Amino acid sequence: MRKRSARWLWAALCLPGVGCTTIVGLDNPYHPIEEQGSGGGGGSGGGVESGSRCVGLPVTCGPTADESCCASELVTGGTSNRSNDPAFPATVSDFWLDRFEVTLGRFRAFVDAYPGSRPAAGAGAHPRIPGSGWDAEWEERLPPDREELLKGLFCDSEETAWVWTDEPGANERFAMNCVSWYMAFAFCAWDGGRLPTEAELGYAAAGGAEQRPYPWSASADEETLDRDHAVYACNGSDVAGCVIEDVLPVGSKSPQGDGLFKQADLAGGVWEWTLDWYGDYPPDCVDCAVTTGGTERVMRGGGWRSAAEALLLSTRDHRPPATRAIGIGVRCAREP
Template identity: 85%
Template sequence: MRKRSARWLWAALSLPGVGCTTVVGLDKPYHPIDEPGGGGGGSDSSGGGGSGGVETGSRCAGLPATCGPSEAESCCASELVTGGTFNRGNDPAFPATVSDFRLDRFEVTLGRFRAFVDAYPGSRPAAGAGAHPLIAGSGWDAEWHERLPPDREELLKGLFCDSEGTAWVWTDEPGPNERFPMNCVSWYMAFAFCAWDGGRLPTEAELGYAAAGGAEQRPYPWSASADDVTLDPDHAVYACNGSDVAGCVIEDVLPVGSKSPLGDGLFEQADLAGGVWEWMLDWHGDYPTECVDCAVTTGGTERVMRGGGWRSAAEALHVSTRDYRTPTTRAAGIGVRCAREP
């Protein structure tokens, strides 16, 4: 694949957040596309890092075990996150409690997403699907159907979201990108995939808890302590793998789990920092001062993303960093990871 240059917007404009850092402009080199919206409407597995990973179910039937550093793990492995209380953004002013849940070990790969595309539009969710069982009104809203493509042909067009180069991972036929983290998915598409896959989008509190190692309050998912700020290319896929920023291209994406186990979090999820930004259930807004199994499900115009991506600056990977986009945004640096019930 021929490399193409792209204009870079690396200015890291940090805006004051509430108990956190909001980073804007760290990951916009490919002019994210804000689509207007179309019409229309588990079995045991060797799994992830060895703590009893569970495959996500029948949607993964037949998919080869090709993920992780040894290319021998199920790409559908889901690991238990033992609930507890932590401080959002590592700020004691904003404690949150989450119950036990499962979080996929890997970001959703192209190979997993291909099955969703093949089943489309039959894979669109029904009203109420993909809900968090402890959060009322968190399931799929029937009015969101108009934000999904009406048919498979229109869905495929949207998966080529880079206007200047070849920064999408999608290929119409299976090939070498099957283990790459799927990108160019809007929030609505991410929600729809997880619901179809038998899961849901994680809340910002859940993802933050997993990334911080719960009460350990890690600065990065792999940190050995609250004071360990080690960050280097051995732990995460970011900053285009050290390539010249003017030439950051699709070749700088790596398969999911490439930095495992060094980059794994406490609960054995890979790529909680770096890889691709991950859509959260929440609308962007101030943290609720008290939070028990909560999410911001009303009153917003932009959805939260977390974790930083393959072309992000280093500061995007810190667990206190949050970013946000309109839910119709599709960009080469944005993907998805699903949560599930324990």
């Protein structure tokens, strides 16, 4: 795969008792972010709820806390350049993409149903990508029971900015974090959807053929980014370090930060897992994904602790699929 540049994305931070560290990519110091190049659309088909799993959940999402957290918006298919690089065009069919990143409130229902919410073999498949469903060999990558699942929702690190709480509370509208790729896949399959492909998520964020640098950009050349558009770089906190108080409810920057198809937080918030293994972009891409041969899965969009450059549509990042981190979450796709 041709790479125009690889640079270190960072912004200085200082942590009490620790000293200075950096915000880079997925929030780990000195992690390289690969920028895949540089650089017209469609409209939304109107929102729907993602499925019966949302019955009974309070309508508390969006900028005024009066939208369904399960809302999904139609992405009208077409062709755009992956990572805004004309060397890598891709075509996607129409699909629905959740308006919001999966919240703690939505994820709590999955946890309450566990282990009955574990996916069956073949579940969560993209209907036009053979072999994209749940693989029975991944079973051991999921906790065996609810007790073990709960232990893992506090991440695999000493960081404390996870959003999970054992009882419902103030975090229910936050994007669920600390979920591995396997858990993200399992949730979307249980929720009646699937993980979006990298091509799909990139298409939605770029506004299709408009090739927006950011989801909210008015043109391919407009790169305005400020606190009205996205949650990033610790939300501009004046606290010495990134803390849970820097997290905001999903859709807080809507509608200013929405993409063409009305999804919120396609840049900033949390990094979002995609179906794809990280690797070279497949050529002649029509409803395609990299489903074999990798060791790390692609994530898109930047997160609440990421530097501004990580939010650009030209940026990719990737992690081993077992990774659980406070900067990673999920958004589900589904069929029209």
